[in-house]
Amino acid sequence: MTAKITSKLDATGRVSVPRTVRDSWEMGSAVRLEVLKNGDGLRLSRARQTTGDCYTLNSQNRLFVPAELREQAGWEADLILEWKVADDFVLIGRDLQVCEICYSDRALAPVRQTFLCADCLDEAGKNKLYAWEKPLDRLVSRFTEACSYASDGEMADLNEAREVGGELHAVLHFLGVPADHELLITLDKADRRLRKVIEPARMMEAFEAWQTKTGKKKRALVYEHLTRTAGKKQRKQSGKLGKLNRIVNEDFEESWHTFKVEELYNLFEACDVDTRRKAYELAVEEAEAEWNQARGAGEDHFQASLASAASLEQSVSELIAVCRYLEEAGEHSDGNDLDRLQDRQLELSRLCDIKTRLDEVDRRKEELDVKQKHIRGVKKEMLGEV
Ligand SMILES: [Zn+2]
Secondary structure (H helix, E strand, O other), rough: OOOEEEEEEEOOOOOEHHHHHHHHHHOOEEEEEEEEOOOOOEEEEEEOOOOOOOEEEOOEEEEOOOOHHHHOOOOOOEEEEEEEEEEOOOEEEEEOOOOOOOOOOOOOOOOEEEEEHHHHHOOOOOOHEEEEEEEEHHHHHHHHHHHHHHOOOHHHHHHHHHHHHHHHHHHHHHHHOOOOOOHHHHOOOOOHHHHHHHHHHHHHHHHHHHHHHHOOHHHHHHHHHHHHHHHHHHHEEEEHOOOHHHHHHHHHHHHHHHHHHOOOOHHHOOHHHHHHHHHHHHHHHHHHHHHHHOOOHHHHHHHHHHHHHHHHHHHHHHHHHHHHHHHOOOOOOOOOOOHHHHHHHHHHHHHHHHHHOOOOOOOOHHHHHOOOOHHHHHHHHHHEEE
């Protein structure tokens, strides 16, 4: 905010016109004066002719305000008056209630300790809609593009599709889109399809690494078996990736378009950013507390406590998506440290991967032709990563 421009009304009804006002507005020798609608100020505009209700600046750049106008505005001598310079007029007053943007004094609505006129509000609404829609549009195109590449089965594309899909899901949910909305249903379906390939691929990679890393022969056998079964699952699911293009298809783009035209504006209107963001922050805090509590139950329960880590990871990812979106939409940030949140999310997703692997060991226990102690050894070994 720029400093206020002020000057004092003297006892003779004269007020000196500050240099900044004279410099930014060619006032000329004659001005027209009119009292503002709410009575608490005057509007100075260029006089078309030098006769009638017009007033001139004297040689000391002082403007005489007639007693009648001073009375209407409720001005007395020694009053400090504020100046506001608009494109084709200047305002002077004690406590000017005018539109923050165009200085109009008509059709004002209070907005965060200031005022905006109906025209500027309308314009601001359109700008806001654009600012909020743009980052969503970008997410949708990144998602559809990543999905079209992902059907080839490249891990980088699969991960990108899943991450962006998750981000889009979180933001739509934040904006108040209900869970049974067709857009969210499609995002859920795509996520399940992607997860079915990504999870075994990640597992396979980790089991294979452990197979080389472990010094124990029997454990290596367990890892080998797990690597093989994960690989089989991954190949089978990769073969079904063609379905992704049937899930994220023209119908999806069509519903996105309809959604933008018919629903988005009302959602923006109803979205109280601060309250909703708080709810996301609270969800993270609660999940964090729950995880801390589960972890406190001792080492034996650690594997079970990893389930709370998964829900914490989910909450953190959602908060990151929301913060990132709001930042792109130009909303003031609420002090959430994105870098810190991202580090946290990375650490948690590593824990979630370990949980997936431990669960897989439990699921495949019966298939393994080794003594229980080797299976326990494998689990302990992987838990050692924590
Ligand atoms: Zn305005």
